[in-house]
Amino acid sequence: MPAGLKPKSKSLSSFNVMPNAFFAEIDQDENTILMLRAHPITLVPWIFNTIVGIAALILFNIFLAQYLSFSITLRVDLLGAVLLLAYAWYNFLIWYYTVGFVTDKRLIDIDYYGIVKRVVSQAPIIKLSDVTAKVAGFFGQILNYGNVHVTTEGTTQNIEFLDVPYPDEAVAIINDVGTEAAHPG
Amino acid sequence: MFTGSIFDLPYFDILIYGFGVVLSFLFVLYSLVIVGQTSALKKAVVTDNGGIIQIVSIIQLVVAIAVFIVSLIYW
Numbered sequence A: 001m002p003a004g005l006k007p008k009s010k011s012l013s014s015f016n017v018m019p020n021a022f023f024a025e026i027d028q029d030e031n032t033i034l035m036l037r038a039h040p041i042t043l044v045p046w047i048f049n050t051i052v053g054i055a056a057l058i059l060f061n062i063f064l065a066q067y068l069s070f071s072i073t074l075r076v077d078l079l080g081a082v083l084l085l086a087y088a089w090y091n092f093l094i095w096y097y098t099v100g101f102v103t104d105k106r107l108i109d110i111d112y113y114g115i116v117k118r119v120v121s122q123a124p125i126i127k128l129s130d131v132t133a134k135v136a137g138f139f140g141q142i143l144n145y146g147n148v149h150v151t152t153e154g155t156t157q158n159i160e161f162l163d164v165p166y167p168d169e170a171v172a173i174i175n176d177v178g179t180e181a182a183h184p185g
Numbered sequence B: 001m002f003t004g005s006i007f008d009l010p011y012f013d014i015l016i017y018g019f020g021v022v023l024s025f026l027f028v029l030y031s032l033v034i035v036g037q038t039s040a041l042k043k044a045v046v047t048d049n050g051g052i053i054q055i056v057s058i059i060q061l062v063v064a065i066a067v068f069i070v071s072l073i074y075w
Helices: A040-067 A070-097 A136-145 A167-182 B010-046 B050-073
Strands: A015-018 A032-036 A099-103 A106-112 A119-124 A128-134 A145-152 A159-164
Touching: A015 A040, A015 A159, A015 A167, A032 A159, A040 A070, A070 A106, A070 B010, A070 B050, A099 A159, A099 A167, A119 A145, A119 A159, A119 B010, A128 A167, A136 A145, A145 A167, B010 B050
Parallel strands: none
Antiparallel strands: A015 A032, A032 A099, A099 A106, A106 A119, A128 A145, A145 A159
16 A cells, blocks of 8 residues: 555545445455546536426426316326436436445446446556546646546556546556555555 | 427327336336446445445435336336
8 A cells, every 4th residue: 555645534525535335246355445436516407407307397387287187197296306306316327326436456347338338348457558638628627637647568458547646646546556456565 | 291399290199108107117227237336346346335335226216116106107
């Protein structure tokens, strides 16, 4: 574990240093150094859509409900509300469980494409050959988030952490962990 | 030619009711899948909030069942 690294972890944070979180296949003697998620700004599109949906439901009740019977209005309200809840919850789950782990042994990238499709990529930390941070776009520059590309030696899977906060700091930590794993002591 | 409001169309109520029942039933199935998946996810990625997420998914399932029952009752 790199010296001078201080634990920094919150419940719904996207950038967690030495968090109290791990993945199913973790070894007994393996420690989680970093856990990364997409920056919260990436949640804005579906939060906006949900708000628009709520507004549409309110407008329906103000302008159209008077022309309909109570049972139809109730039905539309209930279905609209549960569909919005399902949409928001689904997107939150995708965000929450799409994570990247850096441990003192390997890098793991867990991606969810829809709630039933999971892709897990992993690479041993000693096989890192290049770690690059790429910050692009207006919001990326302002809010300091971007992609971390990890290239590995040989045929080992390359790893990508997309839209993560503080990509430079993540690269520094991954490099430190990789150096320490390659030259222990 | 029909010149009235869309709400006066024949079978409009039945159409809406049927649509509501089918949609709410599909929502119950979807919520069941979500509950199962969050249970699996909780084991795949272990975090402090896994339990809370599981509870919220179960609440969603309960709401889905309640909406389905309401849809049937008001048939």
